[in-house]
Amino acid sequence: MPPDEPPKLTLRERKKREARRALAQAALRLSMDRGLENVRVEDIAAEVGVSPRTFNNYFSSKEQAVCSMVVDRHEGMREALLARPEGEPLWESVKQAVIEQYSREGEPDRAYVARIRELMGQLMLRGEFLNAHAAVERVLAETIAKRAGGADHLLCRLMASTVESAVRVAFVNWFMTEGEPFLPTLERLLDELAAGMPSLTGGTAPRPGPNTTTTSLGEPLC
């Protein structure tokens, strides 16, 4: 068998990536177990066998570490989108690229649903999570622009932003409902997006209907 990945990247680079990955994973694992508020930076560092100070050389907060898997996805996102066949309509390309990206990880682990729900309850974490999505959004916008051959820059940003919206909504739905699978939901939402959400716009009749609870602000669910 071939000895291993022949180190194309300098040893240093490999070590760095590995350290980063390990830290991120440790941060996530510990947070799932005990809840983010019971995880000190010290713990994460210890888990990986590295000094606390080093943790901060890689991430500037534990929240950032936990969310780094989200942001790392932009890499594959760009490639997937650029790899779509030439003539394909833009929406279809984007839809397939995004779905492919989230298929590769398989349906998120059902066992952890409750934990994830608790995790996302943390306000600081949500901020970082949204930041991560914003990062993905930027490269997505750029890639769309490239793919669309110099289309209106603003519209590309809008499209990228709404696509990320769909992802987030599908994700929140996934971990809030216990039941519904992620990918089909995502696919449906992307289709709706592409069509301007006719299912909503269509059923215009504002029947009063039975009152739903007016859950006001504060910081309830995600």
Added chain:
Amino acid sequence: MPPDEPPKLTLRERKKREARRALAQAALRLSMDRGLENVRVEDIAAEVGVSPRTFNNYFSSKEQAVCSMVVDRHEGMREALLARPEGEPLWESVKQAVIEQYSREGEPDRAYVARIRELMGQLMLRGEFLNAHAAVERVLAETIAKRAGGADHLLCRLMASTVESAVRVAFVNWFMTEGEPFLPTLERLLDELAAGMPSLTGGTAPRPGPNTTTTSLGEPLC
């Protein structure tokens, strides 16, 4: 003239709101002047004439204080949307409600563009900013659901989320370009949304075109 707002709310309530408002405003003002990193909680408290500890009774971080104006907008948002005429198509209602909301404040102050741009460079702040938008998004989704008479819950969330996307994209465009006015951009983006972004989808031809710079990640611009 009538003596004043006849205190409908107990004196206590008024003081609380006033304190909160004052703190938020001070936080924003100071951040604009010196940049958020040079503003300690102590400074904000001092500006309002209150103990630092009290600041944290109102906000759990300075970032939150700075962004509180965003989240306070959900109040007016709900009212505006529910006040739209009955038969009006949903998209039109939402569009008008949102635009109305942002008209009431007038075009954001042109003089501060550069400052705002710097402000938004702060990563922590962006997280909180996005959190604030997420809060608005929640009540918007709920209001849309009510207005649409029990339509698909998920789609309502999607619509709310994409609308907020449009707002953010328009806003970022505003403070990144120096030039273009906010409201017309917003209006255009909302129209595009309602139509599934045909301007993009239409021009499918993927001409290679001259390469644009592949600005990769890190944490470049907003």
Added chain:
DNA sequence: CACTTTTTTGCGGGGCACGCAAGTTTTTCG
């Protein structure tokens, strides 16, 4: 004016993020 409820404040603790200046490892190159 007593009495209750709510808010403010000081204090103290636990933690986090980061600059800096050694140490240590990897890379480069003569």
Added chain:
DNA sequence: CGAAAAACTTGCGTGCCCCGCAAAAAAGTG
């Protein structure tokens, strides 16, 4: 190879932040 250069890690020290707690002050009540 072996030494200088470059890059990464680590410990230490600093400043700041967030929050729990309990006492003091303020606002509401009769």
